[in-house]
Each structure stands twice: as structure tokens, then as C-alpha cells.
């Protein structure tokens with residue numbers, strides 16, 4: 057996999073998602089041989105910042121196996137310090153050239169960000185505050201579906217803005233960051249743009 061370009065990796069993952077959404081997964085790289093292979097070294101083809109939602113199991117959605125993806129998950133796919141640090145590790149030490157930020161519809165964390173009557177713990181306040189910051193270009197906040205999509209796009213921009221390493225890699229053409237959106241009812245993943 058290490059000879060693939062970020063675009064080729066992206067195509068591989070989207071083909072995997074097509075198999076997943078059609079119910080025809082191949083479950084690659086799940087054998088005992090693969091287990092033995094990756095016990096020596098990991099060379100993931102991409103890193104993913106996804107949501108912690110139980111309906112968004114990243115490896116399943118792309119029909120991938122052991123050692124294929126370096127996955128970071130936090131509620132609302134938020135660019136927390138630990139999320140950004142984990143992604144930096146993947147880029148600096150595992151030579152990952154593609155980061156995917158994967159959001160989804162009906163996200164509970166984004167829904168919480170839209171509800172100012174909720175009583176939150178200090179930790180949740182910090183996390184939800186990050187999502188509100190992502191949505192702050194909109195006044196008033198958009199409805200949930202639009203907010204979920206917008207949150208992904210802004211998160212994908214903020215992980216780069218928050219990291220000198222990631223900024224340098226993107227500018228040097230050695231890192232691609234893509235915002236993607238998962239439909240929890242169809243299983244289909246689509247690419248988002250700056251307009252979302």
C-alpha cells in the first residue's frame with residue numbers, strides 16, 4: 057500500500073465503502089496471516105478522524121482490516137488537542153499522506169451543540185464548545201443536517217490550522233485532508249466541499 061498516492065488510497069477506500077453500502081464486503085486483511093504481518097510493523101494507508109457514534113465504525117464502513125487505517129475518534133469528530141496530536145503521530149511517524157475527517161448525519165454531539173438548554177459537564181462543555189466554534193460562522197446556527205455537514209468541513213480545516221506540522225505537510229504537497237460525510241441510513245459516504 058505504501059506506493060499508493062493519496063488519491064489512489066482515497067479511491068481504494070471509496071470502493072470499500074461502495075462494497076459496504078451494497079452489502080458485499082470482502083473483509084480484506086482480517087486473516088491470521090495479516091495479524092502476524094502487522095504485529096511487526098504498522099503502515100496504515102490513511103488516518104481518519106471520526107465520531108465516537110456506535111453507528112459509525114470506521115474500518116467497517118470502508119471495508120478495511122487490520123493495519124489499514126489509523127483511526128482517531130471523538131464525539132462530533134472534533135479537533136481536540138489529543139485528536140490533532142494523534143493525527144500528527146500518524147503523519148510524522150507512520151508516513152500517512154491522507155487524513156479523512158468523517159462526519160455523519162444525526163450526530164448527537166452536533167445536536168447537543170445546537171441545544172443551549174442542555175446542562176453539560178465541564179469536559180463536555182469544552183468538546184461541545186469546539187463544535188459551536190465550528191458553527192459560529194452561521195447566525196443563527198443551521199438545522200441539524202446542515203450543521204453536521206458544516207462541522208465536518210470546518211473540523212477538517214481546523215486540524216490543519218492547529219498544527220504547524222500538518223500545515224507544512226499540506227503546503228509541501230505531502231498531505232491531503234478530505235472531509236467526508238456518512239449517511240447512517242444508506243451506508244454511503246460522500247465527499248464534502250467548502251460549500252457544505
Ligand SMILES: [Zn+2]
Nearest residue numbers: 107109163164
Ligand atoms: Zn456523531
